[in-house]
Amino acid sequence: MPAPSPVPTSEQPLEDVAYVYDGTPEGLFTAVFMAYAHREDPQDVAVHDTFQPRLGQAVRSIETDEELALRVRRGIRRACGHACYDAALRASLSDDPSSGIVVYRFVRYAMAANRPHDCTGCRKRGSCGGPLGSGGPTGAAGCSGKARGSVLNDLAHPAVEPLMRLVRAVGNERHRMLQFLRFEHLENGVWFARCNPSAAVVPLLMDWFSGRFNTQPFIIFDENHGMAGVYEGRDWYLVRTDEVNLPNKASDEKLMQAAWKRFYDTVAIEARYNPELRRQFMPKRLWKNIIEMHERIPGKDLSHPRRHPEG
Numbered sequence: 001m002p003a004p005s006p007v008p009t010s011e012q013p014l015e016d017v018a019y020v021y022d023g024t025p026e027g028l029f030t031a032v033f034m035a036y037a038h039r040e041d042p043q044d045v046a047v048h049d050t051f052q053p054r055l056g057q058a059v060r061s062i063e064t065d066e067e068l069a070l071r072v073r074r075g076i077r078r079a080c081g082h083a084c085y086d087a088a089l090r091a092s093l094s095d096d097p098s099s100g101i102v103v104y105r106f107v108r109y110a111m112a113a114n115r116p117h118d119c120t121g122c123r124k125r126g127s128c129g130g131p132l133g134s135g136g137p138t139g140a141a142g143c144s145g146k147a148r149g150s151v152l153n154d155l156a157h158p159a160v161e162p163l164m165r166l167v168r169a170v171g172n173e174r175h176r177m178l179q180f181l182r183f184e185h186l187e188n189g190v191w192f193a194r195c196n197p198s199a200a201v202v203p204l205l206m207d208w209f210s211g212r213f214n215t216q217p218f219i220i221f222d223e224n225h226g227m228a229g230v231y232e233g234r235d236w237y238l239v240r241t242d243e244v245n246l247p248n249k250a251s252d253e254k255l256m257q258a259a260w261k262r263f264y265d266t267v268a269i270e271a272r273y274n275p276e277l278r279r280q281f282m283p284k285r286l287w288k289n290i291i292e293m294h295e296r297i298p299g300k301d302l303s304h305p306r307r308h309p310e311g
Helices: 025-037 066-080 082-092 099-113 120-125 161-180 202-213 253-266 275-281 284-289 291-296
Strands: 017-021 044-047 058-061 183-185 191-195 218-222 227-231 236-240
Touching (some): 017 025, 025 082, 025 099, 066 082, 066 099, 082 099, 082 161, 099 161, 161 202, 161 284, 183 253, 202 218, 202 227, 202 236
Parallel strands (some): 017 044, 017 058, 191 218
Antiparallel strands (some): 227 236
C-alpha cells in the first residue's frame, strides 16, 4: 500500500460480492489486501460463521495469510501513520457484526485520502514539503499528503464515525477488564484469570499486566472468544483454545479469596447501597468471574451470610 501490490489474477472483478473471514484481525486485514488484489469493492466483509449472503450475492472465502496482513499493516502505517493502524486494529477486535465492513471502508478511505497529490492545496497554505512546494521540477511526484492531517479527525465522514464508535466501545471494554479481572494463584506458581468480555481485548491487556506482574507468569483466558494470553515472565503470546486444564489452586488461595470478599463487604457504606448504580458500573454479565460477586449468584453462596440481598 498506498495500494498493496496486487496478486496476479486472471479473474474478473465481481460487482456484488461479500468477503468472509475467520474473525481474527489477521483475517480481516488479509481480506482488505485481497480486495485490492482483485480490484473489487465488497459490499460486505463479515465473519464466515455468522454471515448470511443476500440473494444473488457472490461470496469469497478469505484464507488468513499473516504475510499479507503484515503488508497491509505496514502500508497503513507508512501512508496514514501509527494512529490510523491502531484504530483499525482496535475496531477489528469488536464483536459488532459490522466491524469487518467498517474497518475495510475506513482503510480504503484512509489510503485514498493520503495518496500522493499535486501539492496545489498545501502549496497555497504554505505547508507543502514536497518537490513542487519547495521549488522542485514540474511533474515531480508531489508531497505525501500528510500535511492535510490525520483522517481520524474527519469524524463527520461516514467511513470514520462508525470506526471511532467501535474504537471507543473496545476501549471501554478493555477498561472494564483492567478493573474487574480477578487472578487466582495456582499451585504451580502461575496466576490465572478467566474473563468474558464483549470484545476480543486480551491482546490489549497483556502489555499492561505483564508490566505489573514483572517476572511472575500469568494466563488471561477469554472464554467468549476462545483465546488465552500467556505470559511466561519475560514475553507473552496468544493461544487459541476453547478451554484450559488447570492444576489445583495454591494452598492459601481459598483463604485469600474469603479475605477479599470480607473486605469488599466491610468497606461498603450501608447508607449508600445502590444495586442499580453498581450494575451500571459493574455489568452483571461479568459477575461470574468476579470473586466478590459469587455470593450474589445462585449456586455460588459463601459460607458467611450476605450483607445485602440483591435487588
